[in-house]
Amino acid sequence: MLKFIAASIRSGGAITPVSYNLVRLFSSAKCPPNSIRPDEASIGLQNGTARREGDRSSSSVYHAAYPPIISITNATFYREYPTWDSPKKDNPPLYPNLTFSLKSHIPARAGERPSLEHCAVIGSSAKSTFLDILRGRYICIPPTARSFPYLLALGAARAKGSRSSSHDAAHAIQYVGFNGDQKQSAGGIRGSYMSARYESRREETDFTLRQYLQDQMSLNPLVREKEELLDDGSIKHSESDEHLNKIIRDFQLQDLLDMPVANLSNGQTRRARIAKALLMKPEVLLLDEPFMGLDRSTVPVLSHLLRQTTLSGAPRIVLALRPQDPIPEWVSQIVLLGPDNTIALQGTRDEVFRTLQLWQAVAAREAKSTLVKGTGDDNSGISKRREYDRLEQLRKNGQFDDFANILHEMGLLHEQAEKVDKKITPLGEPIVEMDGVHVKYGDKVVLGGWTQVADGRTTKEGLYWKVHRGQRWGVFGSNGSGKTTLISLITSDHPQTYSQPIKLFGRSRLPEPGKPGISIFDLQSRIGHSSPEIHAFFPRHLSIRSSIESAWAETFLSKPNLTPERAMDVDAVLRFFEADLNPDFAAPCSDQIQTTTSWADSLPFSSLTPAQQRLTLFLRALIHKPDLIILDEAFSSMQSSLRDKCLHFLEVGEQLHMASSGTRRTPNYANVWHLPPPPSSSGPKLCHTGIADHQALIVISHVKEEVPDIVGQWMRLPTPARTTEEAGLVMDFQIGQLAVQESVAVDAWEMIWNPTAEGKGGFVEGDEKEVEVLRVM
Structure with missing residues (x-):
């Protein structure tokens, strides 16, 4: 909205x-x-x-x-x-x-x-x-x-x-992107590989934040670079140091200067990248999706910080x-x-707001007399009536769809959603078992720094959590609460997976008496994972087809283990999402199914938009039907119609007439999604029917619309101490369970993010009866 x-x-x-x-x-x-x-x-x-001095008019x-x-x-x-x-x-x-x-x-x-x-x-x-x-x-x-x-x-x-060129557009207009497009928004802040940020070993290329801000991101840096800056006519060294120190203070980066930039959290990385852009003293600062991936308590903090940077005149x-x-x-x-x-x-802002009101009124078919009532301006009222009549005529002529689609994208069309009725899946054996996980670096606790009722009676320290087959979990928490660390333990990207009390698929990473440890390749073949970290490190030269097929490979670039059935699965998802991935897509003139998907063989991952790249990685996480699906901010950068289409595919696959989160949120989905015609009795069979009973799901998001309605359990991680000091918001550890007719987006979102709200119900591990929500300080 x-x-x-x-x-x-x-x-x-x-x-x-x-x-x-x-x-x-x-x-x-x-x-x-x-x-x-x-x-x-x-x-x-x-x-x-x-x-003129004598002009006293207030206007x-x-x-x-x-x-x-x-x-x-x-x-x-x-x-x-x-x-x-x-x-x-x-x-x-x-x-x-x-x-x-x-x-x-x-x-x-x-x-x-x-x-x-x-x-x-x-x-x-x-x-x-x-x-x-x-x-x-x-x-x-x-x-x-x-x-x-x-x-x-x-x-x-x-x-x-x-000789200064600081007033050329290339210098005076600075761009900082956060939409996940590695080409533009990497900004030099990333490690050599996904596990690097969790390791204590430091390489020569693990540059600190101080070096990043001073543009020393190269071996044997600075002497020549400083001379070049001075020759280029930029500010003197003493003024540069003063400006640098001011930016560091304003963005509260003093305590992070000696930390490797690859180890910075999401919010810290944003502050660092904006600070570096401001060191150029730009006249215009372009920020691409600066609020993406931030929790709603952090957004106003960043907004205020950006506002403060403009008070000096630029x-x-x-x-x-x-x-x-x-x-x-x-x-x-x-x-x-x-x-x-x-x-x-x-x-x-006011003009756009008033126009959106008109669009919304026409879409809802409100009376124009109600719309213009009480304006107090006859000319304004007449103008609004004329515009309303023009838009209403467009609606009658079937030319209002673009306006309606924009309103839908912005959450301004309030359709009557269908009632949620989640399928009850049988509870299988545990896939993830955490029995007192407590991750810390020195004296800094990043996960498990609380006490929790572990077995229904005893209070113990650390995280006690189980994910069973058939469960659909939502994991929430403010920035820095440990969500990324939690997922890295499950995917074994975090080195402490070996030492923490964790079992994955019933086995620990290290061998036990009479039981071998689970290998990294066995583990990754049974997990489908889409996240900003995967997006940042994924190779850009692979084609769309190769990107999806890499789900059956041991690494991004190794040869996938393909079979005819797996090739058919890939073709099926490419047909289902062709309208969203193929730039030359044209809707078929008949119900004839398009059988060719050769277009996906030549389109490289780098040619896609950030939303299309996220879509490709989402399909990669689902295509091999893994035992555990992890969707960490998987739908960021997607427009709402594409996100809802992905939710539909996650829940019911290619079944077009099955109800899902997507169909409930997009009533006109048949016209918006550009779905392929259903297969005939003699044509190819459905390859994808949605998440199965034996699969488990973990979803992480800061946007409620990105959480599928099939999520039945949720966990909220507590607010870290440093965030509490900055935002004044305290959220404790909490686990909850929803009823069959309830969804996170409608029934639990405000309770999860509002620390003063009381929960409707919860559960104790091993007890299906609804009890009070567990609150652990």
């Missing part, structure tokens, strides 16, 4: 039910106005005239005219220069006839200083492409349609003769957000992306 952080909607009356659903208030503290640098003030005085504004920092007018962009004989499908236009302007300053009222303009770009896909356009990438037609007037004016206003911030992300209160402009690299809506 579209949410505004401390958004003030000037509707002229009480908040209507529609606007109440759109507005979520938190982090509403007032911030002081932005200060203006002397060189910026000179630009304003050169380009405009201040308000008058400060007329110092600052040129826009980014200006795009009727431009169309291409990845390659277009030629008349090149196929359009190989080089499609990007955002045709785009007009966009990012103001360098927002004019203020009399007696006030101009403030900076900050923008939010909202969409399920193509956000990175839009940000690339803003920072000067792609071919612009016509070439003069994209310019950076403020950067030119700022460079001219400063000392002449400087940078302007452009946020690329998912539809479910909250919009910070300091964002003044919103761009809403549409399908196929188009702009659906843009304007100020």
Whole structure:
């Protein structure tokens, strides 16, 4: 759902039910106005005239005219220069006839200083492409349609003769991506292999955070690099040190400077990467999905931190957000992306909000008299009635689908969902057994630092947890609570798997009397795993087919053990998700099943969008029908329709007429998912019918819509001490169980994330009777 952080909607009356659903208030503290640098003030005085002293009108504004920092007018962009004989499908236009302007300053009222303009770009896909356009990438037609007037004016206003290139778009506009695309968002922060972050051994290439911030990420660094920086005309060394220390203090990185960057947590990594970008002193900072993977208590903390960085006069911030992300209160402009690299809506926050209200009213077929009631402005009311009539006519003509799809992506269409009725699966033998797991590094406890009722009566220290065949678990907790550590113990990526009291598939990693230890290859063949860590290390040169087939290989790049049946399984998932993976997909004109999947043999993993890459890794985790499926933030970057399609495939496979989380959340799924026609009696049989009774499932997510309705048990890890100090939020360890008709998204989400909420029910290991939820401090 579209949410505004401390958004003030000037509707002229009480908040209507529609606007109440759109507005979520938190982090509403007032911030002081932005200060203006002397060189910026000179630009304003050169380009405009201040308000006359005698003008006392309260509505008058400060007329110092600052040129826009980014200006795009009727431009169309291409990845390659277009030629008349090149196929359009190989080089499609990007955002045709785009007009966009990012103001360098927002004019203020009399007696006030101009403030900076900050923008939010909202969409399920193509956000990175839009940000690339803003920072000067792609071919612009016509070439003069994209310019950076403020950067030119700022460079001219400063000392002449400087060789500094800091006001070129490449230097003045900095990009930091968090959407999982290794090519753009790796940022140099990753280890040599997945287990490296958990090991005490340090290699020469395990650079510290201090070295990362000072750009010393090479062997024998710095002497020449510093000389190059000075020759390039950048700031002096003493000023650089002062600026560095200020950034370190502002982002609370003092205690992490000597830690290897590969060992930083998710939240620490974000702070480090944003800090490094700010060291370049950019005029514009582009942040691609900065809130992805963060719990909801951490999001306002990061939002406030970003706001604080703008108070010195720079940078302007452009946020690329998912539809479910909250919009910070300091964002003044919103761009809403549409399908196929188009702009659906843009304007100020209030303008976008009012337009979305109209769309929502038309979709819900509300009376327009109710919609415009109480505006107090006849002209505004007439304009809204006319727009409502235009949209209503589009709906009657069947041309409102794009608007409805956008509303659905943003969670603004409230369809009556079907009642959840989970299948009761028989409880099998335990796959994962943890009997007092307690992981710590020195004096720092990262998992198991609590006491827990272990056998129904005795309270013991550490994590006691079992995952049986047939169970579907959700594991939740704030950033830094130990979720990644927990999963790494199960997958054996963590070295302490060998020493902790853990059994996987009834065996420990080390041999026991009369029982050999389980090998890493046997273990990994029985686990399907999709996570941000897998995404970061997965080889980019593999084709889509090879990426999925690697589920039957011992390593990413070794030869998979394929059979004719397994090849058919791969073909089946490629047909089911062809519309989402094949760029040349065209809906069949008849019910004839497309039998060829050769398109997946030549498309490399690197050519896919982050959402398509996540989809490929999701299919890789399911394709070999493992005993245990682990989905750790597996649906991040996906638009809601694709996520729901994945949930459907997870639960019921290719069975099109079976109810699932996806069909309940996407009522018009038949038109949105572009599903292949059902197989005929003489055609290929269904290869995938969803998760089986003998399989277990573990899901980790910070977004409730990403949790399938089949999840019946959940565990919440406690808030770490350092997060408690920063956010003031305390969540204890808790285990719970849902009734057959309940789901995490509808019935348990608020209870899980609200430390003061009381649970409905829970369970004790080995007892199926509902009892009070276990609370362990």
